[in-house]
Amino acid sequence: MTTQRGLRGASALALVALLGLAACTTKSTEATSAASVAISFDPAPHVGATTCTVKLSDDGGAPLAGADVSVRGDMNHAGMKPVLADLEEGEPGTYSAPFTFTMGGDWIVEVDGKLADGSPVKHSVDVRGVKRDESGS
Amino acid sequence: MTTDAARSALRDPRGSRGVDLLRVPLLGRFLRLRRARLVAQTAMGLLALLLVLHGLLGPELAPKNLATLLVWVHWRGALVFGLLLLGNVFCFGCPLLLPREIARRLTSPVRRLPGALRNKWTGIALLVGVLFTYEWLDLWASPRATAIAILAYFAVALLVDAFFAGAPFCKWICPVGQFNFVASTFSPFEVRAKDRSTCEGCATKDCIKGRREPAAGGEERIVQRGCELALYVPSKVGNLDCTFCMDCVHACPHDNVEVGSRVPADELALDPVRSGVGRITKRVDLAALVVVFAFGALLNAFGMVGPVFDLQRWMAEQLGTRSEGVVLAILFVAALVVVPAIVLGAASLAVARTTGAAPFRHVVRFAYSLAPIGFGVWLAHYSFHFLTGLWTFVPVAQLAARDSGLTFLGKPDWGMGGLSEAAVWPIEIGFLALGTLGSIALTWRLAQRDFADAPARAFVPWFLVHASILGAALWLLAQPMEMRGTYL
Numbered sequence: 361m362t363t364q365r366g367l368r369g370a371s372a373l374a375l376v377a378l379l380g381l382a383a384c385t386t387k388s389t390e391a392t393s394a395a396s397v398a399i400s401f402d403p404a405p406h407v408g409a410t411t412c413t414v415k416l417s418d419d420g421g422a423p424l425a426g427a428d429v430s431v432r433g434d435m436n437h438a439g440m441k442p443v444l445a446d447l448e449e450g451e452p453g454t455y456s457a458p459f460t461f462t463m464g465g466d467w468i469v470e471v472d473g474k475l476a477d478g479s480p481v482k483h484s485v486d487v488r489g490v491k492r493d494e495s496g497s
Numbered sequence: 498m499t500t501d502a503a504r505s506a507l508r509d510p511r512g513s514r515g516v517d518l519l520r521v522p523l524l525g526r527f528l529r530l531r532r533a534r535l536v537a538q539t540a541m542g543l544l545a546l547l548l549v550l551h552g553l554l555g556p557e558l559a560p561k562n563l564a565t566l567l568v569w570v571h572w573r574g575a576l577v578f579g580l581l582l583l584g585n586v587f588c589f590g591c592p593l594l595l596p597r598e599i600a601r602r603l604t605s606p607v608r609r610l611p612g613a614l615r616n617k618w619t620g621i622a623l624l625v626g627v628l629f630t631y632e633w634l635d636l637w638a639s640p641r642a643t644a645i646a647i648l649a650y651f652a653v654a655l656l657v658d659a660f661f662a663g664a665p666f667c668k669w670i671c672p673v674g675q676f677n678f679v680a681s682t683f684s685p686f687e688v689r690a691k692d693r694s695t696c697e698g699c700a701t702k703d704c705i706k707g708r709r710e711p712a713a714g715g716e717e718r719i720v721q722r723g724c725e726l727a728l729y730v731p732s733k734v735g736n737l738d739c740t741f742c743m744d745c746v747h748a749c750p751h752d753n754v755e756v757g758s759r760v761p762a763d764e765l766a767l768d769p770v771r772s773g774v775g776r777i778t779k780r781v782d783l784a785a786l787v788v789v790f791a792f793g794a795l796l797n798a799f800g801m802v803g804p805v806f807d808l809q810r811w812m813a814e815q816l817g818t819r820s821e822g823v824v825l826a827i828l829f830v831a832a833l834v835v836v837p838a839i840v841l842g843a844a845s846l847a848v849a850r851t852t853g854a855a856p857f858r859h860v861v862r863f864a865y866s867l868a869p870i871g872f873g874v875w876l877a878h879y880s881f882h883f884l885t886g887l888w889t890f891v892p893v894a895q896l897a898a899r900d901s902g903l904t905f906l907g908k909p910d911w912g913m914g915g916l917s918e919a920a921v922w923p924i925e926i927g928f929l930a931l932g933t934l935g936s937i938a939l940t941w942r943l944a945q946r947d948f949a950d951a952p953a954r955a956f957v958p959w960f961l962v963h964a965s966i967l968g969a970a971l972w973l974l975a976q977p978m979e980m981r982g983t984y985l
Contacts, residue, residue, distance in 0.1 A: 407977070432911075434560040436638040437980040439570035439886025441914030442560065464803060465980035466638075468558060491803065492977045 395424055397471055397483035399431075405461055407492040412459035414447055414471055416481065423453020426476035433459065433487075436466045447473075461490045515758030518583070518686055519746065528756070531721075531747055535598075537590030545592045545647055551897055552644025562640035566886070566893050568647070569637040574883020576673075577680065577876050584684040584756070585677045588667065588740035593654040597666075600659050610657075610665035617675060617782035621789055624672035628793055629829055632800050633822050664725035667740055668773075674740070679790040681736035682865075683761045683872045683935060688739055688746070688754060689730065695753045696731035704730040704745040704754065705772075721748045727773035730754055734771040735764025737783070762935050765865040766942035777865060784864035788837050791871030795969055796832040798878040802976035840965060844958040851954040854947070862947060863959055866940040870963050873932015874970045877925040881974075884924065887915035918978075925974055929967060936963045 396417045401410040412431055416424040426449070433443040443462060447455035461467065467487040474480055519525040527533050544567070552564030559565035579586035609615075636642050657666040667674050690696050701708075705723040712718040723745060724730075726738050730745050730753075746754045768778050777783055799805050812824050841864065845856040848863075892909035899909065940959045944952035 434558060435980050436559055436635075437569075437882075438559045438562070438566035438637065439882050439889050439915075440560060440980070441886075441889065442911050444911060463980065464977050470558075489806075489979075491979070 394419070394479070395475060395481055396421075397481065399469060399471060399483070399485050401459065401487075405467070405487050405490045407461050407464050407490060409458060409460045411456055412445060412447070412469070413454060413456040416453050416455070416475070423451070424475055425449065425452035427453075427455065427473050427481060429455045429471060429473035429481065431457070431459065431469055431471050433461070433467050433469045435463060436468060461487075464490050464492050466490070516686075517691075517758075518756035520755075528743055529746070534589060534742060538592050538595050538598075541590045542592035542595045545651075549644045549647050552640040552647070555640060555897060555900065557640060559638045559640060560889070561893060561896060563890070563893055563897055564640040564643040564647075565637060566890055568643055570882045570886045571890060573879045576677075577872075577879045578883070580677065580680045580684050580872070581876060582685070584686045584688075585681040585736060585739060585741040588674060588677050589742065591667075591674075591740070593651055593666075593671070594658075594664075596651060596655045597658040600655060604659070606658075606660055606662045608661055609663065610661045610669060615665075615669055617669065617780075617786045619670055620672055620675035621782070621786050623670065624675055624786075624789060624793070625829065625833060627672045628797055629825060631797075633825050663727070664740075668726045668738055675786055676790065678737050678739075679787055679868055680872050680875065681739070682765050682868050683932075684736055685758055685761050686756050687736050687759050687764070688741060688743075688756050689733060691753050691755045691757075693731055695751050699751065699753075701750065702729070703748040703750055707744075708748045708750065723748045724773075729772040732770070732772040734767060734769055734774075737764070737771065737774050737777070762869050762939050765868060765939055766946065768946075778862045781861055784861040787864050787868050787871070788841070789833055791867035791874070791966065792833055792837050794871045794874035794878065795966065795973065796829065798874065798970070798973050799828075799832065801978055801980060802973060803979045804976060806979060840962055844962045847958040848955045852948055852951070854955075859947075859955075863940070863943055863955070866936050866943055866959055866963070867966075869935025869939060870929075870932040870966050873929045873935070874966070876928035876932065877970065877974060880924055880928060881918075881921055881978075883915075884921045885915045885918060888913040889915065922974075926971075929970055929974070933963055933967045 398415040400413050429447040445457040445459050447457045449455050470484040548564040555562045576587050654666045707719040707723040708721040709717040710720050809824050845860045849856045891913045892911045895906040895909040898906040944955040948955045
């Protein structure tokens with residue numbers, strides 16, 4: 361009987377420890393670049409086509425030209441195909457491409473790329489409450 | 498082999514009717530293996546371990562993480578499809594029992610779960626708790642919370658079954674199990690005796706007591722356990738409380754147990770004394786579980802459409818709160834208590850007025866008619882996520898492998914999705930129609946059973962209940978989907 365109690369106690373302790381460990385586990389954060397990243401959509405995010413524009417600048421606000429930039433949009437619910445777009449540079453430091461929000465809801469848009477000097481660019485932004493246009497567009 | 502010959506090969510000559518899954522090539526052979534369940538549980542256990550690790554250590558973004566993707570999209574979809582096409586297959590392969598099986602090699606609890614807990618109320622409360630937590634903590638958007646939920650589930654299952662004998666976690670506690678029990682009433686297969694006369698001549702009753710062999714010291718040891726959920730095969734009716742564990746199949750010394758085909762939901766029109774269950778018309782807890790199952794299906798789909806977010810925001814403004822928990826709690830009470838009380842109360846009062854039936858007793862007898870339409874709503878909802886995201890696990894698995902230094906799966910192919918929403922829409926409608934027809938047919942059977950002289954008097958009010966649920970489900974599914982975790 362003592363052995364059984366010991367086993368039960370040990371299993372309970374092991375489980376509490378396991379859950380505690382899970383709760384204390386720290387996540388590694390993705391590296392972010394030194395570049396300043398600004399994302400905008402025109403028209404404003406809605407279900408349908410927009411143009412995604414990313415502006416990259418340095419600490420002094422000068423545009424960072426010659427970067428290789430892509431964006432990826434995911435819904436916060438798993439199971440949806442992401443929207444991917446490779447951006448093209450227009451004015452120096454300004455990159456844009458068509459981007460379609462395929463469903464209403466909360467989105468996370470991630471910017472990924474490399475600056476001209478090879479340093480990485482990583483940035484993400486929450487785009488919440490994307491709605492279907494009343495016009496149906 | 499001719500078609501007739503093929504059909505007859507799937508039927509045991511002693512079988513009561515239809516197809517016996519135990520005689521289906523490969524599948525039947527697998528199910529008959531003593532270690533079949535262990536194999537399935539081990540595979541699911543390893544998958545659960547992978548999900549926990551990826552949930553805790555993998556990408557934080559839900560669509561890139563196996564924990565959120567496989568649990569909330571693929572597992573839920575596979576679960577309802579398994580129930581629709583076969584039976585309670587998830588309980589068969591449930592990995593939660595693996596730690597319990599290991600622990601039971603070391604210790605054998607003798608204490609039974611306290612009598613006050615041997616009913617479905619705890620399971621109902623936990624089922625509601627799971628649905629509430631899912632919405633409140635946005636489990637679907639959090640790999641880490643999903644991983645912790647899996648661990649917590651394992652912990653509770655192990656603790657309950659480490660302290661109490663039998664399978665109390667499966668029978669009374671497990672919220673997914675309670676869901677499966679109700680949904681499996683709509684399944685096309687059930688575990689049952691092939692030939693009851695064989696059971697009448699059986700002296701050992703191994704199917705419930707377990708098969709024993711003499712052991713040292715003149716004692717006996719169980720070499721194959723019987724049903725831990727107290728379902729005695731000769732008087733077992735339908736799938737309620739059956740985990741498809743196959744223990745009775747392995748224990749029966751007469752090879753007299755089959756997994757036979759049947760008419761889905763037909764068991765709910767019957768009211769014999771069921772082994773381990775009793776008469777379902779006297780089980781208020783079981784009837785309440787069916788009500789929560791049906792209205793919970795609407796509630797779970799409710800949180801994914803724009804007008805509901807507007808309603809929640811309006812409620813928060815009226816209440817002057819920024820707490821999503823408060824707003825959700827009100828919605829849950831409304832959807833799972835107030836609305837069912839009004840709708841089912843109105844139906845039973847209408848029946849009582851024309852037939853003289855006692856309203857509460859009548860509700861308990863007819864609540865079971867909600868099971869098929871409830872399952873139809875769950876199917877429609879989960880099939881949407883499952884089918885539209887069918888292949889999304891491929892790039893996520895590729896990403897997980899690559900992040901782990903394994904390159905053999907290649908570069909993630911993010912173009913892999915699933916069926917289009919337009920293609921899934923008719924499937925959703927088909928599931929709703931299937932469930933509704935099931936509920937209507939079942940209601941007619943119940944009305945004939947209880948009011949043979951004038952069945953229409955009971956049928957019409959309950960038909961209106963099912964029509965209302967169908968209308969609500971159609972409205973929900975017709976709304977543009979808005980997957981959101983925030984509205985305040």
